[in-house]
Amino acid sequence: MNETLSMLLELQQIDDALRDLSQLRSQLEEMRKENQQALAALDEILSIRGAKLAEVRGLCEAKEADIKESEANIARSRQRLNTLTHQREQQAATRELETAKRTTQQRNEDLVKLLEQLEASESEHRRRQKDRESLLAEMQATEADLVRRIAEREAGVTELTGRRSALSGKLPRDLTSKYERISKARQGVAVVPIAAPTCTACRMSVAPQTFIRLQRMETLETCTYCNRFLIYRPTDGEPEVGLSE
């Protein structure tokens, strides 16, 4: 292949690799932000539910205290009953005792219901806390994977940027500036390798006579529509310059 063409192609491959790295970095930043937000939302729910749980626990304790109180009433009524000799007083004390017994029974039933509610809420809360832990672990693993991929690419950056300036220096200056101009205007893509008469960047057709010239790989051709450099590359399987995966 014409040396200029091959240098332009390599320049583009280097820029692709560098762009890929910068996209991965933004992806990581975005991912961390989203993960933090998701965790914060989850923690808020957990904290609200935690407060509700504490409330139910408080209700249970209050109910237990009430039960102790009515049990004390029963004991008192029984003692009093033993000391009374008049029938009317005894009847009144018996009624008091019956009332205290009913109250105690009702309070015990209430406590059982509250304890059931508490147990269900506590198990739900534990499940949610466990879900949060798994989610966090999953998030950390995904982040670590991305960090690793970025680090791998970063290891090759110095070599790539060095190679890039060497290429820029070797190419004619007007060509380098044209490359930079197109690259800036066209989202970092100035060179388009094609195997068929279509510019794969803008999807427009390439004129047959241009395609024939492209196939000879002796002249520098550009897309009539998007102005990018076109380079004929019949096979896609050739190894490319880049930061390894």
Ligand SMILES: [Zn+2]
């Ligand atoms: Zn084009």
